Structure formats: C-alpha cells, structure tokens
Amino acid sequence: MNKTANSKAWLFVIPMVVLVAFNALIPLMTVVNYSVQETFGDNVFFWEGMKWFEQVLRSDRFHESFLRQFAFTGMILLIEIPLGILVALSMPRKGPWVSVCLVLMALPLLIPWNVVGAMWNIFALPDTGLLGRMINGLGIHYNFTQGPVAAWATTVVMDVWHWTSLVVLLAYAGLCSIPEAYYQAAKIDGASAWAVFRHIQLPKMKRVLTIAILLRFMDSFMIYTEPFVLTGGGPGNTTTFLSIDLVKIALGQFDLGPAAAMSLIYFLIVLLVCWIFYTLMMRGEAK
Amino acid sequence: MKNAKLLVTLLYILFLMLPIYWLLNMSFKTTNEILGTFSLWPMNFTLDNYIKIFTDPTWYNGYLNSITYVVINTVISVTVALPAAYAFSRYRFLGDKHLFFWLLTNRMAPPAVFALPFFQLYSATGLFDTHIAVALAHCLFNIPLAVWILEGFMSGVPKELDETAYLDGYSFWRFFVKIFIPTIAAGIGVAAFFCFMYSWVELLLAKTLTSVAAKPIAATMTRTASTAGYELGLLAAAGALTIIPGAFVIYFVRNYIAKGFALGRV
Numbered sequence: 001m002n003k004t005a006n007s008k009a010w011l012f013v014i015p016m017v018v019l020v021a022f023n024a025l026i027p028l029m030t031v032v033n034y035s036v037q038e039t040f041g042d043n044v045f046f047w048e049g050m051k052w053f054e055q056v057l058r059s060d061r062f063h064e065s066f067l068r069q070f071a072f073t074g075m076i077l078l079i080e081i082p083l084g085i086l087v088a089l090s091m092p093r094k095g096p097w098v099s100v101c102l103v104l105m106a107l108p109l110l111i112p113w114n115v116v117g118a119m120w121n122i123f124a125l126p127d128t129g130l131l132g133r134m135i136n137g138l139g140i141h142y143n144f145t146q147g148p149v150a151a152w153a154t155t156v157v158m159d160v161w162h163w164t165s166l167v168v169l170l171a172y173a174g175l176c177s178i179p180e181a182y183y184q185a186a187k188i189d190g191a192s193a194w195a196v197f198r199h200i201q202l203p204k205m206k207r208v209l210t211i212a213i214l215l216r217f218m219d220s221f222m223i224y225t226e227p228f229v230l231t232g233g234g235p236g237n238t239t240t241f242l243s244i245d246l247v248k249i250a251l252g253q254f255d256l257g258p259a260a261a262m263s264l265i266y267f268l269i270v271l272l273v274c275w276i277f278y279t280l281m282m283r284g285e286a287k
Numbered sequence: 288m289k290n291a292k293l294l295v296t297l298l299y300i301l302f303l304m305l306p307i308y309w310l311l312n313m314s315f316k317t318t319n320e321i322l323g324t325f326s327l328w329p330m331n332f333t334l335d336n337y338i339k340i341f342t343d344p345t346w347y348n349g350y351l352n353s354i355t356y357v358v359i360n361t362v363i364s365v366t367v368a369l370p371a372a373y374a375f376s377r378y379r380f381l382g383d384k385h386l387f388f389w390l391l392t393n394r395m396a397p398p399a400v401f402a403l404p405f406f407q408l409y410s411a412t413g414l415f416d417t418h419i420a421v422a423l424a425h426c427l428f429n430i431p432l433a434v435w436i437l438e439g440f441m442s443g444v445p446k447e448l449d450e451t452a453y454l455d456g457y458s459f460w461r462f463f464v465k466i467f468i469p470t471i472a473a474g475i476g477v478a479a480f481f482c483f484m485y486s487w488v489e490l491l492l493a494k495t496l497t498s499v500a501a502k503p504i505a506a507t508m509t510r511t512a513s514t515a516g517y518e519l520g521l522l523a524a525a526g527a528l529t530i531i532p533g534a535f536v537i538y539f540v541r542n543y544i545a546k547g548f549a550l551g552r553v
Contacts, residue, residue, distance in 0.1 A: 028396075103537050104303065105299075106537045107530065110532075112488045114505050118526055133325060267400055
C-alpha cells in the first residue's frame with residue numbers, strides 16, 4: 001500500500017510511545033547503570049567500567065548456560081515447526097470439528113506458565129505421575145529429578161506440548177487463506193501430495209511460519225518459569241537456562257553488576273538474532 | 288490418506304489432553320490417596336480441594352487479582368495500540384520504520400532482565416502491589432504485539448474506505464469509531480485474545496510487582512508448594528481452575544482466530 005506522508009501521525013503513536021518507553025527505557029537505563037558500577041549497599045556506587053562485561057564474557061558459567069540455551073531453543077524449533085505444520089495439514093478444513101480442534105489445541109497456550117510446570121511435574125513424577133509410571137513400566141529407568149537426560153527430555157517435551165499449538169494455529173491460518181481453485185488446478189495437473197505441499201502450501205505459509213519461528217525463538221530464549229517449576233534448573237545445573245541463571249545471580253546472590261552486564265549481553269543477543277530475522281522477512285516481503 | 292490425517296490430529300489432541308486429564312484426576316483426590324495409591328481415576332472422589340479454594344480468601348482473591356490486572360492490561364494495550372497501528376498502516380512519518388523496530392525489540396526483552404529494575408521503578412512511583420502496576424508492566428510486551436497484529440489487519444483494509452468516508456463528510460474520529468473499528472473487529476478480537484493470553488500466563492513480573500494486595504493466583508500456588516508441605520491435590524485443583532478463564536476466552540474467539548489470521552497479513 002502506498003502510504004501518505006504525514007508528520008501528524010506522530011500524534012497517534014505518542015500514547016503508545018509514552019507507555020512503552022516508561023516501561024522499557026527507565027528499567028533499561030537502570031540496568032545499564034548497574035552494569036558499569038560496583039556497590040556494597042547503602043546506595044553507594046563506584047565506577048567499574050567494563051569490568052563486569054569482561055567477567056561475564058569470560059566466565060564458564062555464562063558459556064555453559066548460553067550453550068544450554070542455544071541447544072534447547074534449537075531443539076524445540078526443530079521439533080515444533082515440522083510437527084506444527086504436520087498437524088495443521090492434517091486438521092479438517094471445514095465442518096463442525098474445526099472449532100472443537102481449535103479450542104482443544106489452543107488450551108495449553110492459555111495455562112499460566114508455572115501451572116504448566118506444576119502440571120508436568122505432577123504428570124511426570126516417577127512414583128505418582130502417569131508419564132513416569134508408563135515409562136518406568138516399559139522397563140526404562142526414568143526419574144527426571146535425578147537423571148540429566150530425563151530432565152532435558154521432559155523439559156523439551158513439556159515445551160513441545162505447551163507451544164506446538166501456536167505453530168499449528170498460525171500454519172492453519174495460512175492454509176485457510178489458500179483459495180480452493182489452487183487445489184483444483186493442482187488436481188487437473190495431476191500433482192502429487194508432495195508437489196502440492198512444496199509449490200502451493202509451503203509458499204503460502206511462508207509468512208506465518210516466519211512469524212511462528214520468530215515468536216518461538218524469542219519466547220523459548222527467554223524461558224524461565226516452566227523449567228524453574230519443573231526441575232528448578234537441576235539436577236545440578238543441567239537445565240539452568242539463561243533466564244534462570246540470571247535470576248539466580250540477580251535476586252539470589254544480589255550480584256547486581258554481573259547480573260546487569262549479563263542482562264545486557266543476553267538482550268543484545270536476542271536483539272541481533274531478531275534483527276537478522278526481521279531484515280530477511282522484510283526483504284522477502286519487498287520482493 | 289484421510290485416515291492418516293485423522294490419526295495425526297487425534298494423536299496430537301490425545302497428547303495435549305493427557306497432562307490435563309492427569310491434573311483433573313489429581314485434583315479430585317485426597318493427598319493421602321495421591322501419595323499412597325496409583326489409580327487412573329479417583330477412588331475416594333472428593334471436592335475438598337475445590338471447596339478449600341472457594342472458601343479461603345487468600346486463594347480466591349488470587350483469581351480475582353489475576354483477572355483484574357489482565358482485563359486492565361488488555362483494555363489499555365488495545366486502546367493505545369489502535370491509533371498507533373493506524374498510523375503505521377496508513378502514514379509515512381519521520382522515523383516510522385525505526386520506531387516500529389524499537390517497538391518489536393520490547394517484545395524481545397527477556398522479563399528476567401527487567402525484574403529488578405521494574406521492582407525499583409514501581410516502588411519509587413508508589414504503585415507497588417497494585418493491579419495497575421502489573422497491568423502497566425505487561426504493556427511492555429503486549430502493546431508491541433497488539434500493534435503488530437492490528438497493523439497487519441489494517442493494512443488489509445483498502446485505503447479507499449477511508450477516502451470514501453471523508454468524501455461523505457465524515458470527520459476523522461467519527462470515521463474511525465463508526466466505520467473503521469467495526470471493519471477490523473476480527474483483528475481487535477485476535478489482538479485482545481493475545482494480550483489476554485500473554486498477560487494471564489506471565490508470572491515473573493506479576494510476582495515481582497506484588498506482595499499481598501494484588502498477588503496473582505499463580506504466585507499463590509508457588510507459595511503452597513513451598514510452605515504448606517506439598518499439597519499436590521490442592522495445587523492440582525488450583526491449576527485446573529486457572530485453565531477455565533482461558534478456555535472461556537478461546538471459546539469466544541474460536542472463529543476469529545482462524546478467520547482473523549487468514550484475513551490479516553499475520
């Protein structure tokens with residue numbers, strides 16, 4: 001759409017800018033402040049320069065939780081995106097069952113995150129949980145509170161359970177926007193199911209899938225509550241993701257400087273990845 | 288082919304329902320039964336867990352608090368996002384692209400980064416432990432999302448609509464309220480749904496910004512898990528009840544979601 005140049009449009013965005021800036025800029029400046037200073041309490045601060053940044057970037061602890069975070073995000077994206085597309089393709093396109101499917105599938109999205117954690121805790125406990133009982137019944141030793149592999153697997157499956165539906169909803173919306181005529185044309189040409197998917201459905205879903213990947217990347221990279229309630233970051237540190245580690249340092253040990261430096265590095269990484277995505281998305285759209 | 292599709296859908300829904308079924312199952316059991324025996328349905332069916340929640344003010348107030356700030360936040364976010372999204376979809380102005388990206392970056396900020404500064408900011412402004420504090424804090428990620436979604440919908444509405452209305456002698460605000468808003472009602476529904484959803488499920492900021500008066504239900508639950516022993520049945524009942532408002536909202540917007548997404552650019 002060709003837009004009209006109009007500087008008064010700023011008046012429309014001012015309320016939004018004020019509200020978001022109040023919530024974003026003041027806390028961000030506070031974090032920047034902490035990240036370059038040292039305090040021993042009593043609101044007395046000393047200038048420290050880049051010391052905290054160097055410390056965080058060199059610490060093994062940060063490297064480890066960072067790697068864990070990347071592994072986790074990569075893993076859930078690899079599972080959730082294809083699974084979400086598969087389910088969206090399998091869903092009925094019309095009929096009374098559509099709303100039933102949609103309502104049931106959207107249900108996990110609206111459960112508070114700590115309830116998700118608590119629910120999976122109850123579900124997967126080896127002695128009283130259904131999942132724990134079933135896996136142990138198969139002869140596999142499973143205890144997510146003690147085994148690192150089991151803890152990882154449970155956290156990943158929990159996230160798949162929690163968020164795949166978002167991908168399904170978005171992909172399904174993309175599929176619904178394809179006119180029936182396209183399919184008829186494909187049928188006349190004798191196109192295989194794969195060809196229909198590759199040349200009609202996938203291109204039409206490209207935009208919604210970009211949004212799905214972007215949202216899933218951002219949200220899984222910030223994940224805190226669910227694994228915190230499920231495993232508490234354990235056993236040991238095996239499921240301590242970036243946010244959990246950050247809260248441990250900031251509110252647990254009250255090491256404000258390192259925590260603030262880590263916050264900024266963390267934020268910048270998310271920003272960088274999203275900027276790359278965003279640019280690619282905009283470029284794709286301009287074509 | 289048809290059967291395979293049905294199978295995939297059913298298996299997926301089964302996978303989604305299992306943990307919820309188990310939560311419900313637990314919520315109707317006594318703590319003794321949960322710890323003592325393993326059964327697929329409650330042997331001594333009890334409503335005690337639910338009765339406790341509905342009679343104890345610390346529990347049911349948690350629900351009221353959560354719903355209060357979620358509704359305030361949804362109203363604020365959508366109201367503020369509407370004109371902003373209109374500006375982004377219709378006009379070119381100084382710094383519009385940068386402003387839009389800046390907005391999205393706030394959606395990307397991990398709440399863990401902001402937890403402590405938020406606590407200090409809202410303590411300093413005297414808003415700590417009020418519903419409005421949580422509602423305002425959640426604007427950080429809900430306004431960008433609402434603007435993003437609404438902008439998509441508005442760009443789908445042809446500009447001729449605006450121009451025709453002006454030719455018919457409508458003033459801007461009359462056009463906006465009487466014609467434009469009803470046209471993108473589906474988009475507003477979807478945006479409100481997402482604001483409700485993200486505000487309802489978020490806990491880290493909600494917990495940080497409240498202590499007693501505005502404590503969300505989700506935070507009440509964490510307390511139970513730690514202090515009053517491990518009352519699994521009560522925890523399960525409280526969890527099961529948190530699903531209801533969400534289910535209610537989904538039911539109302541179920542048609543909008545599929546249609547709305549397809550209509551808008553989203």
